[in-house]
Amino acid sequence: MNKSLTHGSWKIATIMGIPIRVHFSWFIVFGLITWSLSTHYFPKAAPELPVAAYWIKGTLAALLLFVSVAFHELSHSYISQRYHISISSITLFIFGGVAQLKDEPPDPKAEFRIAIAGPISSFLLSGIFFLIAINTAGGPSALFSYLARINLILGVFNLIPGFPMDGGRVLRAALWSRTKDFFYATKKASNFGQTIALFFLLFGLFLVFTGSSGGLWLLLLGWFLYMAAQSSYQQATLHEVLSGIKVKDVMARDLVTLNSSLTIDEAVDKYFLRYGYGYGGFPVMDDGKFLGIVTLKEIKDIPRKDWSGVKVSDIFVPHSKKWEITPDSDVMRALELMIKEDKGRIIVMENDKAVGLITRNGIARYLQIKGK
Template sequence: MNGSLQGAWKIGTVMGIPIRVHFTWFIVFGLITWSLSTLYFPKAAPDLPVTSYWLKGALAALLLFASVAFHELAHCIVAKRYKISIESITLFIFGGVSRMKSEPPHPRAEFNIAIAGPLSSFFLYALFYFISMGVSGSMKTLFIYLAQINLIIGIFNLIPGFPLDGGRVLRAILWSKNKNFFSATQKAAGVGRKIALFFVFFGLFSLFTGVPGGLWLMLIGWFLFTAAQASYQQSALQEYLFGVKVKDLMVRDLINVSPSLSLEEVVNNYFLKYGYGGFPVVEDGKYLGIITLKEIKGIPKNAFEDTRVREVYLKHKKQWEISAEAEAIKALESMLREDTGRLVVKKGASIQGLITRNGIARYVQIIGK
């Protein structure tokens, strides 16, 4: 699967790709270790010390997540063949996600990237099953479990519900047929939502009928539904902004403020007068940064008269710049990544314009009607 997650920590790098662990991973790691140590291993290999069960449970949980990481690495290795940059791989409660900086260039690339994940899981299934044939006792039980779980991961990911790998295979097929990436994404996401709802309702039915795993199925269904919905919305946004450049949406007639102004002057003569959420700070024609309501809110009102803009404004950072020729969707992605409401278009030391989230939202609202 591809995507992104907040609340993750980097634990290492493999082949130049940062590997991150989401905080939910620790929850499921504990649950898997507990269930294997108290239920699976005692039943499959009785008469062993309790410590042995817990050690094997923890080892199996670690190898399971290593298998998930291997699955995501397979996607990334194939993606790199198509010159797609990889930001990171994140392990979390439902498995793993690989974050790619761009979409596949054509349907065949999409198909190959998507199918690499399930194929890698089937490879691990065969590998662990082969290893289990050469060992005995509790170790045989351990490797049989790992073989079975990788087989399940491979089959589950082939379900044609976007954003699962099977859903991406479906998108590749639809894309190849209708030659429209956005339409293919939206149709695949629609199928994904239907499959997700099936998981939710089947899980609910299981809860009422006493079939085990109902709650887990509902959680998986909820996750798949929200992911499919987000993919649909993102695709619609990409379609609306397709071919639109930053220069087409940026504000050119800027109202600048001097760093020597007091906050009282800025509030009364700029924020209240124009209603904007921020203003560029310029001195002698040189762009210095920006001042927004967020910075002002941190200052007591009785200090407005004596506090100057230069004391509180946000100094400019290189990552808050974008070219006028860049795509508007790239500007939006940068704003979301940097958690800022605007980017500046510079020429030398001076500022040519601003592109804002609100400006993009207004454009999409008008076009989408």
Template sequence: MKPTIRLGKIAGLQIGVHYTLLLAVALITWTLAEGFFPDAFPGWSRVAYWLTSVVAALLLFVSVLVHEMAHSLVARSRGLPVEGITLFLFGGISSLSAESRSAGEEFVVAVVGPLSSLVLAVLFGAAYLASSGNNSPVTAVLAYLALVNGMLGLFNLLPGFPLDGGRVLRAAIWGATHNLYKATRVASTIGQAVAFAFIAWGVFQVLTGDVLGGLWIAFIGWFLNGAAESSRQETSVQEALRGVRVAEVMDHHPETTSPSMGVDVLVREFFLHHGKRALPVEEVGQLVGIVTITDAKEVPPDRWPFTRVSQIMTTSPLYSVTPDSTVAEALRSLAERRLNQLLVMSNGSIVGMISRENIIQYLQLMSDYGVWKKPGILQRLGQ
């Protein structure tokens, strides 16, 4: 998930906010101001309820941030690259750009999030008890934060992937069987069961009168189901690609173009006639850039005859893999950088290109030969 707004860095972690977070803050503020606080702490003015609710909703997301920072900081201390944290509608996501390398590592990184939420619950609970007996907004906010952090900790400990509890479960199965794929399959299947339970519970709530609360729960279930399903599919692809090298899948004879070529010729000859989506640009045998359909599209067609490849090509960074890299690594690199193709370089010269289409074709062939049966994901990979 890409953040809509970047808030800055805390402890070297890039903190961002997705626009859906605003919706969550608004919804939570509303339910607190019109329900929770007036019920539990009667007698304040309407303005006091709303102001307290805004503060409480914002502090809830600060609590979520603490939870995510616990994941990220522990991951980083173990040498895993961490990109940052994005807060969104349902809480937070830590962008860890690499998966854990061992079951023990996965376990620690996963469990520390819910633990930090539970610690916050205890701290806020203690502060609430110390101040209880008075009906002030501060007491009310402490009570709410104790409650909501407790719920957050327990919810995340549910044993379904992709929740933290699911990761803990996956780490346990992984440790016991030494098979990450099997562990992911089991944990995401349980994750889907948890998700369906949420949807069923949400529907039940709606039917018994709590429309907003029920929809919210069902929506969380729907989100969890999608996340569990995609991690299962990803595992299936990784399993199919296990041990396959870039050299086996890549285009061995990529056509190249020159910086001085006109964009009109590029589009007609290479993109339209040869069905290429991207070409390396070479000048006297040296790679100088890469040019794609997207680059050409940024120039109005009537300007194509007057524009040269050198004016639209990307010169840096030029991402590449080696022929010996695994296809799984190439796919990860494509996904992370939202690219469609990578150069394949060996000893400083181009030996091929690998694109999403190459990988999809390979998986399609595996599927056609009955080696692998998950064609459903092919469409998603192509995006």
């Protein structure tokens, strides 16, 4: 789920060393909130103001709402960093925000504190905005009253015990503490999250058929939560199966390599066609030195008529240290690296020597053999 959110998003700031990104869907809900507040809420709450003031306050309220969401996610991130858990980024999107943690919490207490920090921050903001609202009048009072209510709703909503929402993470912390089994706790919390999501979907359908407002949003929210919970369940299962498995147990040891002087024609005929689908890419070596990898993607970028005149040395992707792993590394770490770097395969290095290749297909075959 979290990986998909980075697509179609733009970095707008860095806070506490964490990139803050905005997903394109944020602009949709930003426009809807601004329009709704400017044409309905503020004209009723402060009828004495001119039309332009409603739109200014509507825009400001929408911006402050997403600042509140960012503050909520930064609260999670702050506590995470106290436990030495790095944060890849915070992404604001149509349903709020997501802080992408690089690692799981070390224990149930850390999980609970990280999870509860978000709702507490929303309740804190709600209280601050409420105090401002009761000490102002007219348009400002209406603005801060809205922000107080919406942050209260945000805090309460996130406490719904549906993983991966904050309440679901609190539930996982409780199950984890009781059973001492992180994977079991994650699966149970994810299952409960899917149940909550199904309730949203069914209730959303009921609202749609009865003509009530909010049904479509509830359907979208239910679908999103269901997919997120399902993804969390699958990831927990994957972690459990691959736990303790090392790269050396899964990697291909007999490297089939290409010489950089080969033409694309020769590479395709003698390697890609000969070794079949299982080899979507090959390491490029010269005199025993690993130079990089060439895949079908690079080949397809070259017109077919030019294959006889273009060499592997012209198209291979040069090796980078960030794209290598050691034989004793965990397979899960290798898989996360491939996902992060959007690679189908990475080289296994030992003492500055290429000793193997690990691929997503190879990991998938291992899981099939394990019956997962």
